[in-house]
Amino acid sequence: MTYDRVIVPVDFSEVSIAAIDHGRWLAGRLGAELELLAVTTDRYVNVTNNALDHLLREGEAEQRGGAATAVAARRRVVVAADDDDVEAQLVSEVLSSPGALWCVGSHGRTALGELLFGSVSADLVRDAQVPIVVVGREARTRTEADVLAVALDGSELSETILPAALELAGSLGLRLRLLQVGHADVPADAMETAYLARVSERLPDPDHADYDTLRGDAAEELVGYVDRTDDVAMIAMATRGIPGGARISVASTSMRVVRRADVPVLLLHPRVEGDEGDHDDARSDDHRAAATAEAEPTVDRRRRVVVGVDTLGASAPAVEWAAEAAHQREAVLQVVHTWTMPVLPSGMYSFPLWPDIEAARQAALDEVESTASAIAATHPELRIETVVAEGNAAEVLAERSEGAELVVLGRHRHGRIAQLLLGSTAGEALHKVRCPMVVVPCEEPDVGDGDDGRADGAIR
Numbered sequence: 001m002t003y004d005r006v007i008v009p010v011d012f013s014e015v016s017i018a019a020i021d022h023g024r025w026l027a028g029r030l031g032a033e034l035e036l037l038a039v040t041t042d043r044y045v046n047v048t049n050n051a052l053d054h055l056l057r058e059g060e061a062e063q064r065g066g067a068a069t070a071v072a073a074r075r076r077v078v079v080a081a082d083d084d085d086v087e088a089q090l091v092s093e094v095l096s097s098p099g100a101l102w103c104v105g106s107h108g109r110t111a112l113g114e115l116l117f118g119s120v121s122a123d124l125v126r127d128a129q130v131p132i133v134v135v136g137r138e139a140r141t142r143t144e145a146d147v148l149a150v151a152l153d154g155s156e157l158s159e160t161i162l163p164a165a166l167e168l169a170g171s172l173g174l175r176l177r178l179l180q181v182g183h184a185d186v187p188a189d190a191m192e193t194a195y196l197a198r199v200s201e202r203l204p205d206p207d208h209a210d211y212d213t214l215r216g217d218a219a220e221e222l223v224g225y226v227d228r229t230d231d232v233a234m235i236a237m238a239t240r241g242i243p244g245g246a247r248i249s250v251a252s253t254s255m256r257v258v259r260r261a262d263v264p265v266l267l268l269h270p271r272v273e274g275d276e277g278d279h280d281d282a283r284s285d286d287h288r289a290a291a292t293a294e295a296e297p298t299v300d301r302r303r304r305v306v307v308g309v310d311t312l313g314a315s316a317p318a319v320e321w322a323a324e325a326a327h328q329r330e331a332v333l334q335v336v337h338t339w340t341m342p343v344l345p346s347g348m349y350s351f352p353l354w355p356d357i358e359a360a361r362q363a364a365l366d367e368v369e370s371t372a373s374a375i376a377a378t379h380p381e382l383r384i385e386t387v388v389a390e391g392n393a394a395e396v397l398a399e400r401s402e403g404a405e406l407v408v409l410g411r412h413r414h415g416r417i418a419q420l421l422l423g424s425t426a427g428e429a430l431h432k433v434r435c436p437m438v439v440v441p442c443e444e445p446d447v448g449d450g451d452d453g454r455a456d457g458a459i460r
Contacts, residue, residue, distance in 0.1 A: 003171060005100040007035045009090055009124075012051060019105030019135040022264050024059060025143065026103055026133065027071040029172045034059075034073040035100070039080050039089045048077050094128040101168070103133040106258055122255060125239060131164035131268045133234070136258040139265075145233035148174040148266075151222055151257075153182045154195055158238050160270035165236035166203065168266060174233055176203070178211035179225065181218040216386065217365065219256035226262050236266040303331035306400050307408040308393060308429070310337075312371045318410035318440040319371065323379045325406055325438075334385045335372050336400055338393040339364035364388050398432035407433045410442035 008023035010016045020036065027034040036055060040048040052075035063070045080089050094102055106121035125132050148169040152158045169176050178196045196211035214221035226232050239254035258265050307322035309315040319335070326333035339360055368386045375384055389396045401407045409429055430437060 003030045003032045003099060003101045005033050005035050005097070006030065006103055007037050007093075007097060007100045008103050008105075010036050010038050010052065010055065012038075013105070015105035015107055015135070015137060017055070017105070018137075018139075019103055020055065020059065022133070022135045022139065022141055023103040024071055024073070025141045026101060026172070027073075030101070032071075032101070034071050036073065036075045037078065037093065038075075039078045041081070042079060045077060045079060049075065052077070088127075090124050091127045094124065094130060094132075101133065102128075102130075103135060103264070106134045106136055121258075125267045126269050129269050129271045131161070131168070131236075131266055133264050134258050134267050135264045136261055138260055138262055140262055142230070142233050142263060145231050145263075146174055147177050147229075147231045148172070148234050148236055149177045149179050149222075149226070149229075149232045151179050151181050151218070151235060151237040152196070152199065153218065154180070157240065157270065159199065161236050161238040161266070161268045162199075162203075164268055165266060168236070172233075175210075177232070179222070180211070180213040181221055217388070219253045219260075220365075222257050223260045223262075232263060234264050234266055235261060236268075238268050238270055240269070301403045303329055304334055304404040305329065305331050305406045305408065306334045306336055306397065306404045308336045308338075308397050308410075309368065309371050310410070311367060312374055315371075315410045315442055317442050318408050319375060321438065321440045322406075322408035323375050323382060325408065326382055327379060329405060331405055332383045332385055333375065333379075334387055334400060334404075335368055335375070336387045336389070336397060337364055337368040337371070338389050338391060338396050361388070361390070392428075394428035394432055397429050398434065401433040401435045401437075404435045407435060407437040409437065409439055411439045 006023045006027040008016070008019050010020070020034075024034055026032075036052050038048050038052055056073055056075060059073055078089055078093065094100075102124075104121045104124060121132075121134055125134065148165055150161060150165045165176065168174075178199055180196050196213070200211060212225075214225055222235060222237075226235065235257060237254055237257070239252065254265065254267055258267075305322050305326040307315075307319055309319060312319070323333055325331075365388050368388050372384045372386050375382065387396075387400060397407055397409065407429070430439075
């Protein structure tokens with residue numbers, strides 16, 4: 001495919017203006033025209049045209065000064081009714097511009113931020129269902145970089161980005177690099193780079209692509225990889241397109257990468273079977289995106305022992321039992337930790353005090369990482385993987401138990417009243433896990449040494 005235009009939607013926010021530099025770089029590499037597009041109403045047509053002209057003049061001045069790639073540029077204004085949905089207008093423009101590459105600035109908001117303030121970029125990717133370059137707040141133009149890195153997790157959905165990535169890499173003169181991220185849903189025989197080697201064999205030029213594997217949290221690893229690898233110009237990945245409300249409980253890897261990555265991200269929300277047609281009502285049709293998000297994942301058939309942990313101090317006996325079981329079976333040990341959004345009291349005006357969701361999630365990541373480090377210190381022979389998920393612990397363990405050899409969980413000696421009020425994760429999990437389960441008695445950790453209860457939680 002030959003791109004004749006790079007279109008940058010501009011709402012005159014800081015992130016949309018920052019995306020113009022990336023759009024200019026893309027247009028220069030593609031030999032295409034840069035188009036700045038704004039959606040406005042009759043009342044503000046003249047003001048919008050003048051503002052776009054100002055941005056074009058700034059770009060021309062930068063080109064004359066040698067600070068920007070020399071490309072032909074123009075502006076276009078779409079006039080909408082006062083009550084029209086801007087995102088729906090942009091989706092219509094995307095679908096009517098098959099020869100254009102869209103480059104969109106994004107705040108990369110958290111799930112709660114998107115729910116409260118909306119996200120045009122996320123909605124556009126979700127509803128347009130075509131590859132779109134999304135530029136986050138941290139993204140920079142790497143003019144000397146020559147690699148387009150494609151993130152794959154072994155699922156069919158992740159591989160839907162490959163045709164678009166191949167096409168864009170060829171048009172931009174970039175090399176392709178395949179990155180395997182995560183290990184939860186990879187095929188049964190995907191060990192080390194075997195999966196990526198098979199994927200590269202399906203490419204038009206197998207020798208053209210190199211590949212690497214990243215372990216741990218997919219978003220964290222991708223951001224870190226780009227940060228320490230100067231030759232990556234862009235990341236490409238498919239996204240499930242989960243709406244903001246649903247993403248409070250189902251984290252969006254793609255939006256986390258957009259929010260923190262040093263480079264733009266080529267995103268695709270692939271069309272799924274039965275997801276046809278009417279995009280005018282796309283925003284009210286969130287059930288289609290939810291159906292994609294809830295699609296059954298590929299079952300992980302590797303030899304695995306899954307252990308659920310609360311804190312290392314509270315779950316040490318269960319963790320030790322699971323580590324020994326994994327060692328005997330020569331299996332992967334998956335350490336699963338869940339968290340829930342903190343519930344805070346209302347403020348003085350009865351408005352809810354929204355917690356820092358990212359801080360709560362980071363605390364969960366830190367907890368499971370410290371547990372994995374303690375296991376590795378005494379069981380260096382084990383392959384340890386960590387899973388952090390928001391939601392009900394029994395439900396998460398049930399999901400992870402699919403295809404596993406064993407689930408291990410600690411049981412604490414709560415009193416009768418606490419049992420009635422709090423329930424029992426172990427008891428609930430017994431009815432839901434899909435493989436054999438072992439419950440290990442765990443004493444409550446002693447807190448009194450100036451610590452948080454983790455002092456006696458070392459793995460022995």
